[in-house]
Amino acid sequence: MALDVRIFETISPSRFISFTIPNPISPIHLLRVAVLDTPVHCTESSPPRVAAILVPKHRESDWIFSTESGHLQLLLNLPDISRLILIGDDHDGGSDLPAVYHRPTGEDDESESLEMRLKPLVVALSPKTLIREEIDDVPFLIYDDNVVSSVVLEKSVGPFVGEMLIEDVEIEIEDGVREFRRRLRFKRMPNLVQSDIKIIPSSCSNSSLPLTGTEFKLHLTELVHPYLAPMVASLSLIGSDIYELKSRPKALCIGVGGGGLLSFLRLQLGFEVTGVEIDPEVLRIARQYFGLEESLARVHVEDGIEFLKRLSTSCDDDAKFDVLMVDLDSTDPIHGMTAPPVEFVAKDVLQAARKVLVPSGVFIINVIPPNKTFYHELQDQFRHVFDELHEIDVGNGENFVLIATVTPRDSKSGFNRANLTPAVSDNYLDAIQKI
Incomplete structure (x- = not known):
């Protein structure tokens, strides 16, 4: 059945449609076109705006571009755009993700030519409320990240997190400087790296070595995930x-x-570490691919909230902790990724958290607020239960680290700069602010 383009005349919140067309440059090949409308209702004061993205060559089957959840995150990162159109080669439906990816080198003249040929299509897919000047001004955006190459190690499914991917990647951390990482991504939020660690070639530190055929060793005494070093600074x-x-x-x-x-808390700082993970498959991956040995941490496979409440009713003073660190997230169709889940900051959960800490203890939590109101309300929840509240702005435009103390802090501390540096940057220690 032919697609009736009249359905695109209006913005329909969260509508997602994909279809294929012949490639105008190479008609024997197909292009996949995916159209997603914002989940936020447009108003007369905020008329719809449209943008298109040409999917990078050889990444067409990456979950970022081939799934609705990936498409949604791209759209949510463009707050002024009401409809985002993705156009790329139609990948083989039999292969979900490519085993190996290499960033193309050299100029891509085909992309510029393809944009010109696809302009009428983008016009046809634009809402009729757009005036001619707005349609002519619909931009083709460029997706660019720091991934130079990648290789898939395993795809797996967890009973709670769903489909996930473990991959080794070579990234460009700055001009001319590259680094190897091992990463974990979830299909429900493929644009977000859930976990990553630095990996080093076993034979030498030459970053020009290929990902395939190179043996790597894990580097567990350096934190590379953006908000982990600020959490440790706390x-x-x-x-x-x-x-x-x-x-x-x-x-x-x-x-x-x-x-x-x-692993870092145990190896670098000498902590006795207990972990709680709800998904047994995630724990299996952490042990198989990310170096989390049983000798480094005792991990319970359990819901974190239930674990806290149960522990708070049974632990004596000798069984309490010096620090509780929470790194949990949730997703919703309007805001995408938020952290922590709302249910985790309910008053009874925070009270249970306080009970498992010693008087000198701290509660450290990663926060990704969808808006300022959410963040201020979360702070108020903590103030009702804990004595003092501090924060670190991670500086990536997304994460904050909140630190709540059971009792007031004096000028002394158990972990001063000598304990924590060079484990974490002085910048994060200086960034701690009482709020």
Whole structure:
């Protein structure tokens, strides 16, 4: 059945349609066209705007471009755009993700020619409320990230997180400087790297080595995920009696992911580490691919909220923790990724969290607020239960680290700069602010 383009005359919130057309440059090949409308209702004061993206060559089957959830995250990162049109080669439906990807080198003259040939299509897919000047001005945006090459190690399915992907990548961290990473991504939010660690070629540190055929070793004593170093810097607010009457400080981590934080706390800072992870398949991946050994952390496969509530009713003073670190997220169709899940900051959960901490302890949590109102309300929830509240702005335009203390802090601390540097940057230690 032919597609009636009249359905595109208006914005229909969250409508997602994909179809194929012959490639105007190479008619024997097909292009996949995917059209997504914003989940936010347009108003007369905010007329619809349209943009198109040509999917990067050889990445057409990446979940970022081939799934509705990936498309949605691209759209949500363009707050002024009401309809986003993705156009790329139609990949083989039998292969979900390419095993190996290499960024094309040299000029791509075909993309410029393809844009010119596809302009009438973009016009046909634009709402009729757009005036002629607006239609002529519909931009073709360029998707660009730092991935130079990648190789898929495994695709798996967890009972709670769903489909996930483990991959080794070579990234460009700045001009001329590249680094190898091992990453974990979830299909429900493919644009977000859930966990990553640095990997180093076993034979040498030559970053020009290929991903395939090279043996790598894990580098577990350096944190590369953007908000983990700020979370570790927050340990400077643990009370000054951290080392009194105990051989090791104790950390409880809810949300394990790849386990990089847990391994770092044990190997670099000497903590006794307990973890809680709801999905057993995620834990299996953390141990198989990310170096989380049983000797480094004791991990419970359980819902984090249920674990906290149960522990708060049974643990004595000797079983309490010096720090509780929480890294959990949730998704919704309007805001995309948020952290933490709303249910985790309910008053009874925060009270349970306080009960499992020693008086000198701190509660450290990664926050991705969808808006300022959410963030201020979350802070108020913490203030009702904890004594003091501090924050670190991670500086990536997305994450904040909140630190709540059980009792007031004095000028001394158990983890001063000598303890934490060079493990984390002075910049993060200086960025801690009481709020």
